[in-house]
Amino acid sequence: MSLIHAVRTDVGLRRSNNQDAFLVRLAPNPRQWLNRGHFCVVADGMGAHLAGEVASRLATETITKSYIGRADEPIGQALVQAVYDAHDAIRAKSREEAYREMGTTCEAVALTPQGLFIAHVGDSRVYRLRRNTLDQLTFDHSLVWEICAITNSPFDHPPSHIPKNQITRSLGPTDKLLVDLEGPMPIEIGDTYMACSDGLSGQVADVEIGQVLAVFPPETAAETLVNLANLRGGPDNITLVIAHITENAEASQTVDNEMLVPGWLWGILAGSIASGLAATASFVLGDGLFALQMGALLALAALVAGIAFFVLAQKTLFLSSPFSQSSVLSGSAPYRTWDCTPTAKFADTLATVLKELLQATQGKQYAVSMQAAQRYGTEAASEYQKGNFASSIRNYAQAINRLMREIKKDGG
Numbered sequence: 001m002s003l004i005h006a007v008r009t010d011v012g013l014r015r016s017n018n019q020d021a022f023l024v025r026l027a028p029n030p031r032q033w034l035n036r037g038h039f040c041v042v043a044d045g046m047g048a049h050l051a052g053e054v055a056s057r058l059a060t061e062t063i064t065k066s067y068i069g070r071a072d073e074p075i076g077q078a079l080v081q082a083v084y085d086a087h088d089a090i091r092a093k094s095r096e097e098a099y100r101e102m103g104t105t106c107e108a109v110a111l112t113p114q115g116l117f118i119a120h121v122g123d124s125r126v127y128r129l130r131r132n133t134l135d136q137l138t139f140d141h142s143l144v145w146e147i148c149a150i151t152n153s154p155f156d157h158p159p160s161h162i163p164k165n166q167i168t169r170s171l172g173p174t175d176k177l178l179v180d181l182e183g184p185m186p187i188e189i190g191d192t193y194m195a196c197s198d199g200l201s202g203q204v205a206d207v208e209i210g211q212v213l214a215v216f217p218p219e220t221a222a223e224t225l226v227n228l229a230n231l232r233g234g235p236d237n238i239t240l241v242i243a244h245i246t247e248n249a250e251a252s253q254t255v256d257n258e259m260l261v262p263g264w265l266w267g268i269l270a271g272s273i274a275s276g277l278a279a280t281a282s283f284v285l286g287d288g289l290f291a292l293q294m295g296a297l298l299a300l301a302a303l304v305a306g307i308a309f310f311v312l313a314q315k316t317l318f319l320s321s322p323f324s325q326s327s328v329l330s331g332s333a334p335y336r337t338w339d340c341t342p343t344a345k346f347a348d349t350l351a352t353v354l355k356e357l358l359q360a361t362q363g364k365q366y367a368v369s370m371q372a373a374q375r376y377g378t379e380a381a382s383e384y385q386k387g388n389f390a391s392s393i394r395n396y397a398q399a400i401n402r403l404m405r406e407i408k409k410d411g412g
Helices: 030-035 052-067 075-093 142-149 208-217 218-231 250-260 264-284 289-318 345-359 369-383 389-408
Strands: 004-011 019-027 038-046 106-112 113-119 126-130 132-136 180-185 192-196 237-247 336-339
Touching: 004 019, 004 218, 019 052, 030 113, 030 389, 038 052, 038 192, 038 237, 038 250, 052 075, 052 106, 052 289, 075 106, 075 113, 106 126, 106 237, 113 126, 132 208, 132 289, 192 208, 192 389, 208 218, 208 336, 208 345, 208 389, 218 237, 345 369, 345 389, 369 389
Parallel strands: none
Antiparallel strands: 004 237, 019 038, 038 106, 106 113, 113 180, 126 132, 126 192, 132 336, 192 237
């Protein structure tokens, strides 16, 4: 599998420090891809002073190291156990007075030959965009979602009296922890996956997230989503990892070549079979002590050669075998689904954002970017009139991004 990915983390507008953390590990070679796949983890820390930063960083580092180190375990089991290892590490660190009661959410995501696996704790999220359909692949461990699940209420319309930002699970604060496992879910060429903290999902509507992912490659989508979250107040840290699955014939051939058993190993197997047949013939047709001794020697040679073949070839023969991984689907994803076909409504929303941003930056010395933003805005309006809403959304977002880059450079 080949992928294009992007990562963004932003402190937001109301926090003095960034308590989010992330770590991405792309498989460095075909064998690692076949064994552990591509991997990322996003964590949203909580705790006074620097405690949240410590918890989220400890989670991402421990989970990644533990998952990669558990190469002989099934992927789902290794992911979940890695999260428990991180929980134990955070619990141990929190015995120090400065880090007491610290905690973090986590989304550990593995894109593997067997499919997508997610180990999940907290209210950070993982989304999948497939052919303009956005799916939320994780259950929010929040008081709102837990009560909705118990009362069979829709997650989109919870009772208004329930506190919205109260989470029910996190790594660290409590001794016992329950980790959700989702997967394996089939991966398709053209899929886009995103893991993010609630600094994004709390400010940008899910259907808007889906439309941004639908019209942009990962890097531009990431920039656009962070800008939208900040333009809507940016009350929290914002972190996201986006991965778009693409087809790469050369990479596929490289993986196929990795799975080929070398010719000399087949020679060992052939020698094992030949020795076994010769030993059988010696026992059946031979006469006397010498024949029996030769038969026993050939049988031993066949056994040794056979064992050598399977020991040396097992990772090639069986690494991606469906029998080496659990085929039982865990979890109940997707939990929510939206049609994210680009719409006039979202284009109108971005047009309003751009208008307000242009008004707010009047008089600033952004001559080049101002002209570019206005040019993008004109093109967006033209595409809108033609009913080409995807192009309109792209142009409005590009105009917003241009201005936001200048504002950030200017310290605004």
